[in-house]
Amino acid sequence: MKRWQPVSVLSDIRRGEVAGVRIDGREVVLWREDTPTPALHAWEDRCPHRGMRLSFGFVRDDALGCLYHGWQFGGGARCRLIPAHPQVRVPASIHVHAYSVREHAGLAWVSMDGAEDFPVGGTGPDNVQPVRTLHVNASVGALRHVTGIAPDAGIAWHGPVGLAVHEPVAGQGMLHVVRVADAEEVPLPALSRWAERLRDAVESGAVTDRIMNELAMGELA
Amino acid sequence: MSAGVVLYDWTPDVRCYAVRLGLSLMNMTYETRAADMDLPMGQRPAGLRPGERPPVLVAGSVRLSRPGAIMQFVARQPAVARAWLDPAHEWMILDWLDFGATALDTMAAARDIAFGTTLPVLPPMGALVAALRRMEDHMTARAMEGHDWFASPAPSIADVVLFVVFALTVDLGVERDTCPALRRWARRMRGLPGFMVMPGVPDYA
Ligand code: FES
Numbered sequence: 216m217k218r219w220q221p222v223s224v225l226s227d228i229r230r231g232e233v234a235g236v237r238i239d240g241r242e243v244v245l246w247r248e249d250t251p252t253p254a255l256h257a258w259e260d261r262c263p264h265r266g267m268r269l270s271f272g273f274v275r276d277d278a279l280g281c282l283y284h285g286w287q288f289g290g291g292a293r294c295r296l297i298p299a300h301p302q303v304r305v306p307a308s309i310h311v312h313a314y315s316v317r318e319h320a321g322l323a324w325v326s327m328d329g330a331e332d333f334p335v336g337g338t339g340p341d342n343v344q345p346v347r348t349l350h351v352n353a354s355v356g357a358l359r360h361v362t363g364i365a366p367d368a369g370i371a372w373h374g375p376v377g378l379a380v381h382e383p384v385a386g387q388g389m390l391h392v393v394r395v396a397d398a399e400e401v402p403l404p405a406l407s408r409w410a411e412r413l414r415d416a417v418e419s420g421a422v423t424d425r426i427m428n429e430l431a432m433g434e435l436a
Numbered sequence: 437m438s439a440g441v442v443l444y445d446w447t448p449d450v451r452c453y454a455v456r457l458g459l460s461l462m463n464m465t466y467e468t469r470a471a472d473m474d475l476p477m478g479q480r481p482a483g484l485r486p487g488e489r490p491p492v493l494v495a496g497s498v499r500l501s502r503p504g505a506i507m508q509f510v511a512r513q514p515a516v517a518r519a520w521l522d523p524a525h526e527w528m529i530l531d532w533l534d535f536g537a538t539a540l541d542t543m544a545a546a547r548d549i550a551f552g553t554t555l556p557v558l559p560p561m562g563a564l565v566a567a568l569r570r571m572e573d574h575m576t577a578r579a580m581e582g583h584d585w586f587a588s589p590a591p592s593i594a595d596v597v598l599f600v601v602f603a604l605t606v607d608l609g610v611e612r613d614t615c616p617a618l619r620r621w622a623r624r625m626r627g628l629p630g631f632m633v634m635p636g637v638p639d640y641a
Binding site: 224227235236237270348403404 | 569573576577580581611612613614615616617619620623
């Protein structure tokens, strides 16, 4: 089955920014164009030139430049400039592997197996803002269980707070926290600290019910 | 004043890198005496006293060897911009400076183990990972308050030392995607005038 995974809050990948993320042990570069309508891209984190990580590179307008020898790749994931040979028309065969990526509910969603049919609608409220992404030294299975994410769902809503997880490598998890934008009754700093307490509890194998209950009650300690 | 500042420097040492980075960012002129600690005693520069290990900063009668003290000394020089040790945020800067200097010591020890032996021994990373996590949580909270730097509105000497901690943990196998807030802050550090890299450590976040 083709599936979409939430891999980052959108606030960690703003206009002109590059970030490497690991998804199921594979390295992916997320980058956003530095243009008035900046599209988000998710590519294999590997430069076709010498295989260096593209996530060490830099965004120039609507292209991603590799740090090492400056090869530039445009939105279509094709190489369009080799600085050492600026006159050369770059063959179309030189390109990076691109994954499907969508922006939804304050998160970047990536499909590693080329899904195109993004299940919009029915996944929660509109007008959601990103809060933060945290690394958790625990399995995604444990995290999904604790956060109440159903097996076929990408995100669990607890009132105005959305929780999602993905697996960077086996045995570890990334917890993504989002919130309905106008839900001021749950202040962002308090929500962020709440997520830290949940992370620490999950990692130490402590009971998490009480922490999750704070969310249900809308009373973050 | 600056004419008389001498730094005994050992290039691959993390504490020396922190000092070089701080001196460069604060635009301080100084003289370098390279001290290769892998060489026998007799071949080290004459000014270094027995038992001393770089970094050592000498300015007149002042002789300093701890990165935190060196940073403060430089930041208090009249020619240096006050923002590096902003009086309005001095205690918070000093607190994070101390935190960073301690982490730097841990890191120096971990690197000694990681690179000083041919055995596949993993350095004790627990303390460093815990330090990075505290830094990540702090910078996440700072970003929510609209702040770009650790302890004050502008970059301070705390940011300098903490940057070295963050930048060099990649050498020890800490993955960058586990620290999104630190990654964004580190990119800002790299954009500062006077920023310099650590030889042998790739310049990336
Ligand atoms: S490895 Fe990317 S340009 Fe050479």
